[in-house]
Amino acid sequence: MDAGEPVCELPARLAERLRAVRSVGAITGAGVSAESGIRTYRGQGGIYDDPEDGERTVEALSGPTLLGDPDRTWRAVAALSGMAVHARPNPAHRALVEMERRAARFVLLTQNVDGLHQMAGSCNVIDIHGDVAVTECRGCGARGRIEREERAHLRAAPLCAACGSVLRPGVVLFGEMLPEDKVARLRAAFYEDPPDLVLVAGTTALFPYIAGPVQEARRRGRLTVEVNPEETVLCGTVDFSLRGPAGVWLPAIAKALP
Ligand SMILES: [Zn+2]
Missing domain, CATH: 3.30.1600.10 (SIR2/SIRT2 'Small Domain')
Structure with a gap:
């Protein structure tokens, strides 16, 4: 971690449960890239929702x-x-690299196509929507x-x-199918033996293949945590909802892992 990065205090019950986590499945969306200055696609100010074009x-x-x-x-x-030409990985990307280093098993499912997770050093990445490079x-x-x-x-x-x-x-362009090999990896990582912790950050989890792994983890008694500045459809589904930037909460979660 960089010196001086703000680290928020986690709820005590969450910190205690994180100490027992051996495997982590993280899921990220546009909110994580937005913290690197990349404009989001959906929602207010989003590229696809731009009234002009x-x-x-x-x-x-x-x-x-x-x-x-x-x-x-x-x-x-x-x-x-x-x-996005000058975008660099932010503290959230780096915290996920730290989680991969600490966990016995780690997988990162991302909807982002900008390659910032790989640039930060994440290895086991399922970039379900591909990589624009x-x-x-x-x-x-x-x-x-x-x-x-x-x-x-x-x-x-x-x-x-x-x-x-x-x-x-x-x-994956609009109107195209998800790649079969990546869907198979997603299923193996999140459904066969769900990770101890399933962590969702910076996504409103609108797609069923994003919300599904979280619901499956919850159903099978795994720890589920969501990080987002705003309320999302997952609020009622997860064990812990942390409101705020991923760049603040993810470093705190990484630090709390064994
Ligand atoms: Zn050719």
């Missing part, structure tokens, strides 16, 4: 647009990347990467160096 952005970032007009999809990717060739299937500085300047769809076909961004 939110709908056009959603349409540009959809499966059908990628097929019909890939340049348009990539221009939208470039615009989003340009807004990854590219996949629509012709030969070759995978590659385009880092954000370069991505932010794209004006057209990049082409495969091997076969010349159009590349696609390695993210």
Whole structure:
């Protein structure tokens, strides 16, 4: 942890239960990236809910647009990347790295596509919506990467160096299915033997595949904790709801683990 990071005091009952935690399943969403200065997608001020061009952005970032007009999809990717070009991991990202170091078993399920968890040093990450830095060739299937500085300047769809076909961004676009391999990893990590602690941070947990692991953990008697500045649909589901930034509460939780 960085010196001088604010650490809030956890409820005593939570601190006591955290001392017995051996395995951790963390779930993160846009709120964690927002604390690094990345604009959120949904809600007030969100990119997709922007009254000016939110709908056009959603349409540009959809499966059908990628097929019909890939340049348009990539221009939208470039615009989003340009807004995030200087974002760095924050105390919440670093606290999750610390949790992975301490826990016997750790998995991080994230909806974020910005790669900040990996940049911070998290290893066992299920990026269920993909990673925007990854590219996949629509012709030969070759995978590659385009880092954000370069991505932010794209004006057209990049082409495969091997076969010349159009590349696609390695993210789940609107109207597309979740990748089967990642869904299988999610199920194995959260349903076969749920972690002792399931921790949700910075997400309103609207998607069933995000809320589901929390409900399953609760049903099977695991410790469930939610961290969010605002109330969410999970408030009534979890054992502990901590109100405030992930960058404040996650370091406190990491410290309390054995
Ligand atoms: Zn190719």
